[in-house]
Amino acid sequence: MDIGTNSSPMRWPKGPYWTQPAALDLIQGTPLDCLILPWGASDTQAGQFQALLAAGKERGIAFAGLLGDGVNPSDAIPSARTAGLSALATAKPESVKGFPVIPWVSRSKVAGLPAGPVAAFTDNSWPSVKTTKRFGRDVADAGPTGVPWIDSNGWFVQMARTLLPERSVWISADPPGKQVISRPDAYILAASDAAFGGARWVVSLDDDFAGALASGDAKSLAAWKKVTRALAFFESHRDWQTYRSLGLVGVVSNFSGDNEFFSTEALNLIGRRQLPYRILEKSKMPANALEGLKAVVYADEDLPTPGVRQALLGFVRAGGLLVCLKKCAALAAGGTTLSNEDPEFDVFQLGSGRVAVCTEDAVDPYLLANKTHMLLSRKNDLFHTYSAGACASLYTGTEDGRKALFQLLMFSSGANRNVSIEMSRPCRAARFWTLDSEGPAPLELVRRESSQELHLPQFSSYCAIELEA
Amino acid sequence: MNHHMKNWCTQPSRRHFLGSLGGAGIYLGANAGRAFAADAPAKPVAIAKCDNYTSELLPALTKMFDQLGGLAGMVKGKTVAMKINMVGGAADRVGFKPHEETYWTHPKLIGAVTYLLGNAGAQRVRILEGSWSSADPLEEYMMEVGWKPEDILKAAPRVEFENTNVLGRAKKYSRLTVPGGGHIFDGFDLNHSYADCDFFVSIGKMKEHATAGITLSIKNMFGSTPVTIYGEGAGVDEPSLTPRGGRGIMHSGVRQPSKSAPSENDPKSPRDGGYRIPRIISDIVAARPIHLAIVDAIDTMTGGEGPWIRAVNPVHPGLLIAGLNPVNTDAVGAALMGFDPMAVRGTAPFETCDSTLLLAEQHGIGTRDLRRIEVIGPPISDVRLDYRAHRAARRG
Numbered sequence: 018m019d020i021g022t023n024s025s026p027m028r029w030p031k032g033p034y035w036t037q038p039a040a041l042d043l044i045q046g047t048p049l050d051c052l053i054l055p056w057g058a059s060d061t062q063a064g065q066f067q068a069l070l071a072a073g074k075e076r077g078i079a080f081a082g083l084l085g086d087g088v089n090p091s092d093a094i095p096s097a098r099t100a101g102l103s104a105l106a107t108a109k110p111e112s113v114k115g116f117p118v119i120p121w122v123s124r125s126k127v128a129g130l131p132a133g134p135v136a137a138f139t140d141n142s143w144p145s146v147k148t149t150k151r152f153g154r155d156v157a158d159a160g161p162t163g164v165p166w167i168d169s170n171g172w173f174v175q176m177a178r179t180l181l182p183e184r185s186v187w188i189s190a191d192p193p194g195k196q197v198i199s200r201p202d203a204y205i206l207a208a209s210d211a212a213f214g215g216a217r218w219v220v221s222l223d224d225d226f227a228g229a230l231a232s233g234d235a236k237s238l239a240a241w242k243k244v245t246r247a248l249a250f251f252e253s254h255r256d257w258q259t260y261r262s263l264g265l266v267g268v269v270s271n272f273s274g275d276n277e278f279f280s281t282e283a284l285n286l287i288g289r290r291q292l293p294y295r296i297l298e299k300s301k302m303p304a305n306a307l308e309g310l311k312a313v314v315y316a317d318e319d320l321p322t323p324g325v326r327q328a329l330l331g332f333v334r335a336g337g338l339l340v341c342l343k344k345c346a347a348l349a350a351g352g353t354t355l356s357n358e359d360p361e362f363d364v365f366q367l368g369s370g371r372v373a374v375c376t377e378d379a380v381d382p383y384l385l386a387n388k389t390h391m392l393l394s395r396k397n398d399l400f401h402t403y404s405a406g407a408c409a410s411l412y413t414g415t416e417d418g419r420k421a422l423f424q425l426l427m428f429s430s431g432a433n434r435n436v437s438i439e440m441s442r443p444c445r446a447a448r449f450w451t452l453d454s455e456g457p458a459p460l461e462l463v464r465r466e467s468s469q470e471l472h473l474p475q476f477s478s479y480c481a482i483e484l485e486a
Numbered sequence: 487m488n489h490h491m492k493n494w495c496t497q498p499s500r501r502h503f504l505g506s507l508g509g510a511g512i513y514l515g516a517n518a519g520r521a522f523a524a525d526a527p528a529k530p531v532a533i534a535k536c537d538n539y540t541s542e543l544l545p546a547l548t549k550m551f552d553q554l555g556g557l558a559g560m561v562k563g564k565t566v567a568m569k570i571n572m573v574g575g576a577a578d579r580v581g582f583k584p585h586e587e588t589y590w591t592h593p594k595l596i597g598a599v600t601y602l603l604g605n606a607g608a609q610r611v612r613i614l615e616g617s618w619s620s621a622d623p624l625e626e627y628m629m630e631v632g633w634k635p636e637d638i639l640k641a642a643p644r645v646e647f648e649n650t651n652v653l654g655r656a657k658k659y660s661r662l663t664v665p666g667g668g669h670i671f672d673g674f675d676l677n678h679s680y681a682d683c684d685f686f687v688s689i690g691k692m693k694e695h696a697t698a699g700i701t702l703s704i705k706n707m708f709g710s711t712p713v714t715i716y717g718e719g720a721g722v723d724e725p726s727l728t729p730r731g732g733r734g735i736m737h738s739g740v741r742q743p744s745k746s747a748p749s750e751n752d753p754k755s756p757r758d759g760g761y762r763i764p765r766i767i768s769d770i771v772a773a774r775p776i777h778l779a780i781v782d783a784i785d786t787m788t789g790g791e792g793p794w795i796r797a798v799n800p801v802h803p804g805l806l807i808a809g810l811n812p813v814n815t816d817a818v819g820a821a822l823m824g825f826d827p828m829a830v831r832g833t834a835p836f837e838t839c840d841s842t843l844l845l846a847e848q849h850g851i852g853t854r855d856l857r858r859i860e861v862i863g864p865p866i867s868d869v870r871l872d873y874r875a876h877r878a879a880r881r882g
Contacts, residue, residue, distance in 0.1 A: 358655065391622060395629035403579045403631075404793070435581050439632050465584070468632055472582045 018079035020103045020119065022134045022185040023255075024051040025248065027220035028083070029069075030227035031055070036065055038072030043230060045076070047245035048252040049220060053106060056082025058092035063100040070100055079103040081119055090118075106137060121189070127177050128273045137187035137219060138177060142168035144190070144210035145203070146407045146428045165407040167428045172284040174214035175262070175411075176272060179296040186216040192223035201240035202430050202478060205247045205452065209479045212251035213411055213424045215258035220248070247452045247479070254450075257422050257481070260413035264293030265397055266389060267307060269325070270316040271299055279342075280316035282382035287314070290390050291402060293412045299325050312338040312393045314385065320345055334368025340389045346374045362388050401439040421484040423471075431477070438471045444484040451476045457483060526853040530554060531809035531818040533863035536784050539586075539594035543784075547598050550808045551606075553862045560685060560777065562607030567683035570596055571691050571706045571782075572615045574792040576630040580800060585631050587785040588800050589792050591689045593633045595782050595806075597641045599689065604642025611642050612679050616651040616709050619717070619729050624649045650677035651712045651729045659712065659725065659747070662773040669765035669845060670755065673773060675715055675725070675747040680774050688776045688812060692783035692803065692819055694873055695791045697737060697759045698767065699835035700823065702807075702816040703779035704842055707770045708763070711736065715744045736766055760831075760839030768845035771812055775851070779815035781807040783822065788873045788880075799880050803871040813852030814859045817843055824872030827854040834874060 025048040034040055044050075052073065056062050062082065063070075070080055081104040082097050084090060090105060090112040097105050097116060104117035110131050120130045124138040147166040170188055177186045188211040192203070204220075211218035222230070229237035266287060270280035287294050297306050297313075299321060307313060307328060315321065315329060329348065333339045340362075341348050349372040352365025361384055365372045373392055375385065399412055400423065407428040414421035421444070427433050448457035449471075460482060463470040471482060532550040536542045551557045570591040579585060586592040600611050617627045624647035625635035639645045648654045656678035663673035680686075690706035698705050711733060714720055719730025721744045735741050737759035742749045756762070783805040789797035805822060809815030817827035820843065825835045827843055843854040853859065856866075 387622075391626055395626050398629065401576075401630060401632060403577055403582075405577065435579065437579065437582050463582075465632060467634065470582075 018050075018074065018077060018103050020051055020079050020081060020117065020135060022183075024079060024135065024185065025049050025217055025252065026051045026053055026081075026137070026187055028053045028189075028191075028222075030222055030224075030231075032227065032231060034231035035227070036069050038068050040069070040231070041072055041076060041078065043241065044078075044245075048248045049245070050077065051079045051081060051103075053081050053083050053219065054102075056084055056088070056093055056097065056102070056105065058088050058096070060096050060099070063096050066100065070102075074101060081106045083107075083121060108139075119187075124173050124177070125277060127180050128271075130181070133184070135185045135187060136177070136181055137189050138173070139189045141170045141173065141188050141190040143193045144169050144206045144428065165428075167289075167407050167409065169210055169409050169426075169428070170216075171210060171214050171409050171411070171426075172281065172288050174211055174216040175294075176281065176284060176296050178215050178258075180272065180298055187211075187219050188216050189219045189221070191221045192226075200430070201243040204240075204244045205478050206426070206428065208244065208247050208251070209426050209452075210409070212248075213409075213426055213479065213481075217251075220244075250450075250452045254481075257413070257424075260415055260420075260422055262293055262295045263399060263412045263414045263421060264295050265309070265311040265399070266292055266393065267295045267297050267310045267313040268316055269297045269299050269302070269313055269321070269329070272296075276317040276319075279318075279382060283314055283316045283385060286382050286386035287389065288409070290386055291398075291400070291410055292386075292390055293399065293410075302328065304328075307332045307337070310337065311397055312340065312389055314389055315339060315341040315345060315348065316385075318342055318344045320347060330367070333370035333372055336369040338371050338373065338389075338392055340373045340385060340392070341375070342380065343375045343378050348372055349374050359388065364392070399441055403437045403439070404435045405433070419486050421486065423482045423484065424479070425473075425481075426479050427477070432475050433473075433477065434475050436473045436476075438473070438482070439465065439468050440471065440484070441468050442486075443469055444486055446485040447471055448483040449474065450481040450483070452479050524853075526813065526847045526850055527811055528853045528855075528858040528860070529810040529814055530860040530862055531807065531811075531815050533818065533822070533861060533866070533869065534806045534808075535804055535864060535869060536806045537804045539592050539784060543594060543598050544601070546806055547595075547602055547808075550806060550863075551602060554778075554808060554810055557602055557606035557608075560606070561603055563609050564684035565610045565612065565682065566603050566608045566685045566687060567612045567614055567679050568596070568599065568603075568687040568689060569614045569706060569710055570689050571701075571709065572617045572627065573709060574794065575618050576620075576627060578793045580787055580793045580798055583800055586633075588787045588798070589691055589693060590631075591691055591782050592784065593628065593635075593638060595689065595780075595784070597638045599687065599780065600638055600641040600645055603687075604645075608642065608685070610644040610646065612646045612648055612683065613638065614648050614650050614677070614679050614710070616649065616677070616712055616729075618732055619651075619713060620649065621652050621729050622649065623647065648677060648679045650679060650710060651717075652677070652714060652727075653725075654678065656682075659715065661748075663748075664769050664772045664849075666849075668751065668769035668772065669849075670750055670752075670762060671748055671766060671769050672751060673748040674711060674770060675743075676710055676774070677712060680710055685777050686774065687778040687780065689780040689782060692781050692786050692805070692807070692823060693791050694789060694823070694835060696795055697763045697839060698842055699764075699837070699839050700816070700820055700825065700842075701791050702781050702819040703776060703812045704771050704816050704846055705767055707774065707776070708733065708736070708767050710770060710774065715747045720744050721746075737763060764840045764842040764845050767842050768849055768851070771846055771851060772849040776812040777810065779807075779809050779812040781815065781819045783807060783819070788876045797877060799877065801871065801873075801876055803869075805869055805871075811852035813843055813846045813854055817852075817854040817856060817859060818861055818866065820854075821856060821866045822870050824870055824874060827856060 084107040106119040106121040110120035349365040352367040447460040534546040536546040580588040659675035660681035688703040690703040695701040714725040739757040820827040
């Protein structure tokens, strides 16, 4: 079995039960068709998993061996070949010659990976509301806006999919530490956080949950069913992943090296403001890259190449807003200073547009995200969410503009009631999907003075609204 | 008139006053020599039935302001500052109801008042709010809930917005002091707009309040305090540049404001929000007098001040209240909500707090005694909406 862009991965739990073919019944009828096994240089694993591998192959399941830190990839190839693995997964993919490899690398290494259908990334967050122990209980941390901080991999998923458009992106995020996660919500959130942006979560169970499944615990089996149903939902809507961001803000960077921290933080924090964005890798910007945008954040410290510079300044002169770091103040050359109460930015008029330049060498990415939004003005907001609490959203649409999709992912547990979305762009019809729904339910469009609202039925974790222009 | 209303309308005010002394013993001991309740000013308060924020709004306001003597004599050639109510976060709604239909001052009302102020010759109208934990321009905060601030900007010749959580157009905060000293604070450092005005308007929403019992035009002023000084994330020595968190420290007193601002008179005083908040609000209103108090009671809610209170329910009293004295106005407002404005701690709506009306009255700001207040418009008993009865009915 080959591992391809449609493969759905799971880190196979440890323990005697999980080496038995019967364990495969748990993934029967689910999208999971690629099991990641721990692998080494010796033949130990091949022996340990022999029955499982044989039964799996009969069921059309692919297996990949995940190499430990100290394993030389070339040493593991013989046993992998003998066992019939489809690929090896390793943090050193360039060391694997003559055998299929899945890069299993830190997300800071998204650039420069060897070719292949899949790339798996580590060092991700376990999606959740960030909390701190205070007065003996968990209290949500709030950012400067008062909105709870959420740990999400959403921005990275969008970036990785932009930088690696031909690949399937896998997000490796294991349940945190010794925390016992018995409810399905946390797993559904982990799956959704990766999937709603078009990646796949490498399913990974905590020891207690895996143990409970192995022992046939009814409650855990029911929870597992909910998790796999969520995975199936996203697999059945892969066409949504072809939609493009409808954001009006572009973030231009090479997203690597010295620029990595600031550019990725900019993505993270602009997204937190519910401001959709378009990711633009500056060495691969097509001629129409800035079309439809109203603001661009040039997030790098080094000045752009003449071609990119020309594109950016053309965008500004035509009325766009450009925000850049102090080291790129030359982008504002020839501009007229505009009055501005913010000491952290100088704003210049250039043609019909504006250039905002950070006044300090080290600017807080939060301030940059905030300033970008305020200079752009909320009158350009495409939507507002109400009573949604700690959430992440993704607003995408088809190239022809006929269909749009609004996805909402909730990070707080429990049922979400009275969530509403105000859309600034009119639409004719709206359909509401949840992870549990067999099909979409029509949503009434509630007219406000200059917008439309969607009043959502109660849902948990995730919902999607298909919109027809 | 029900028994409850009849009772408090017919009892001698002296009894209420003496009764209130017990509840305010600490205060009176420390602040002897202030104006007594019987001497506190009394000015007319206008009530208008107003069923909507469209066709009925402007005629109702125009009539009320005429009944109060006309705006022109009060605001012509003056800079007017107007504190509105946008409490809490922009993302929170009561059910699917827009903020303005439940717990925020309605933008149409803000626009209509602005228009009438401009029409009366106000030189400039500044609209003020220190929205929760935000440094964003106020007009941006309005857009966050789908409002169109340009409609308000266009309502009068020179309209400005100011987010009073931060310095805004000034280089430093303005010190406003409480004449004769305050219950808790002798002064406040506020955004310059609270000082740089000739005429001050507070437009509150008619609501109950979890900590202060009721919120009308006086409690609305709590939001004048910048969270950069009085918030959880305020700077220790100097105001912070970025707002962070809400005004929880004012409730709990767990820390003092930034040292650059006046600190509490007695840091050992009770740390109970029901003791502190009514006193702090009355101190603020003493430091920043309100010339025109307006209460939006067209669409509002019962049960609390915002959606974070579980018991809240939308309600439509269909009323506007306006007066030239905030204590008088709020006393009428309290009565319209079915409460006794002479009530003291332990009785509705002040079951767990002191009465802001009483404390403000003791500052000499105005009387809460309805018998001394000229109420213009429909009788209170005809248009009253009993908030507690409404809540009880909702609970079934």
